Amino acid sequence: MRGKAGAEAVAVFGQDTITLFDQYMNLRMEQAKLFNNDLPRMNKKRKKEGKRPYKPIEITDKSPLFTGVRDFEAQRRLTRRSTQNMIRETVVKAGLFTYEELEEEYDNRFNPFGFHAIRKVFSSIAEQYGMPYIQE
Numbered sequence: 250m251r252g253k254a255g256a257e258a259v260a261v262f263g264q265d266t267i268t269l270f271d272q273y274m275n276l277r278m279e280q281a282k283l284f285n286n287d288l289p290r291m292n293k294k295r296k297k298e299g300k301r302p303y304k305p306i307e308i309t310d311k312s313p314l315f316t317g318v319r320d321f322e323a324q325r326r327l328t329r330r331s332t333q334n335m336i337r338e339t340v341v342k343a344g345l346f347t348y349e350e351l352e353e354e355y356d357n358r359f360n361p362f363g364f365h366a367i368r369k370v371f372s373s374i375a376e377q378y379g380m381p382y383i384q385e
Contacts, residue, residue: 281306329364336362 313326
């Protein structure tokens with residue numbers, strides 16, 4: 250797997266992660282099947298509205314692993330911005346901050362729960378448990 254700046258990175262998955270990944274892929278395949286089964290009806294409606302028809306969803310090993318909710322039909326990759334927004338929403342739902350506190354405290358310039366912060370916490374915990382940190 251490629252990490253930051255194209256450097257090689259290693260991802261460690263336990264059995265729980267593998268089980269959840271399998272469940273996610275099964276759900277994704279089921280959603281694609283339901284979507285494709287409903288395609289004729291949806292495209293008939295889109296044609297009346299003057300919109301382009303949806304294409305059938307085909308999930309292959311080249312398909313993006315995660316797609317945005319709005320981009321499911323187009324099978325576009327989850328964007329950095331939408332991922333950051335999901336993290337912010339999760340932080341607020343968990344009661345760690347309110348939206349107002351995040352805006353007031355950090356003025357939307359810094360996300361204490363952004364990619365860099367999460368990666369740093371994870372690497373610090375891994376180091377505490379004896380996993381070597383290699384920086385090239």
